Amino acid sequence: MRISDPVKIESISEVLMKPGCPLCAFLKNEQALLLKGGMRSEEVLDLCNFHAWAFAAVTDVRHVAHIFTKVLKRRAVAGHGEDHDRCSVCARILKAEVVQLKELLLTLQSEPVRVWMEHQGTLCVTHASHLRQRAPEDLHPVIDKIVARVAKSLEVELETLLRRSGSHSNSGGGALGRAAEFIVSQRGIKH
Numbered sequence: 024m025r026i027s028d029p030v031k032i033e034s035i036s037e038v039l040m041k042p043g044c045p046l047c048a049f050l051k052n053e054q055a056l057l058l059k060g061g062m063r064s065e066e067v068l069d070l071c072n073f074h075a076w077a078f079a080a081v082t083d084v085r086h087v088a089h090i091f092t093k094v095l096k097r098r099a100v101a102g103h104g105e106d107h108d109r110c111s112v113c114a115r116i117l118k119a120e121v122v123q124l125k126e127l128l129l130t131l132q133s134e135p136v137r138v139w140m141e142h143q144g145t146l147c148v149t150h151a152s153h154l155r156q157r158a159p160e161d162l163h164p165v166i167d168k169i170v171a172r173v174a175k176s177l178e179v180e181l182e183t184l185l186r187r188s189g190s191h192s193n194s195g196g197g198a199l200g201r202a203a204e205f206i207v208s209q210r211g212i213k214h
């Protein structure tokens with residue numbers, strides 16, 4: 024797994040106008056921060072499969088070795104199998120997601136932002152659904168419109184791709200990547 028270099032993003036509004044789902048963009052960066060030194064080894068109590076391998080790919084060998092030593096010791100106690108719910112990185116990302124979902128809902132109270140999101144913004148299916156669960160009912164149609172619009176434009180992109188490419192073409196990267204992002208969130212985002 025390749026982990027991109029994290030940058031400082033304070034809030035969801037900083038990534039709102041960029042292409043793609045803003046929650047994916049924020050959480051992917053947050054995950055990179057956590058994996059690249061953003062968590063002290065004492066904070067990591069356990070790891071899921073995904074995040075253990077993500078740490079294994081990080082270049083700060085000493086830091087990760089400390090983290091793994093701690094998890095190893097915990098796991099050596101009988102009865103501590105892998106438990107997805109106990110992964111400390113998953114827990115931190117989940118927390119960050121909740122904060123940013125609330126932030127995005129606050130931002131959407133502004134009429135211009137709401138109109139812009141409705142007509143030009145993007146949300147992946149997963150984050151749209153998480154946002155909808157927390158949104159007041161009057162925002163549901165806005166969220167549904169975003170999802171329907173993005174789905175439609177991706178369908179058109181895929182149709183164009185199918186018309187243009189031969190049966191063994193490998194050049195659909197852009198459209199296929201955007202469709203994958205919409206369906207399952209950006210690569211490397213775990214739910």
Ligand SMILES: [Zn+2]
Pocket residue numbers: 044045046047048146147148149150151208209
């Ligand atoms: Zn997303």
Ligand SMILES: [Zn+2]
Pocket residue numbers: 070071072073074110111112113114
């Ligand atoms: Zn995890």
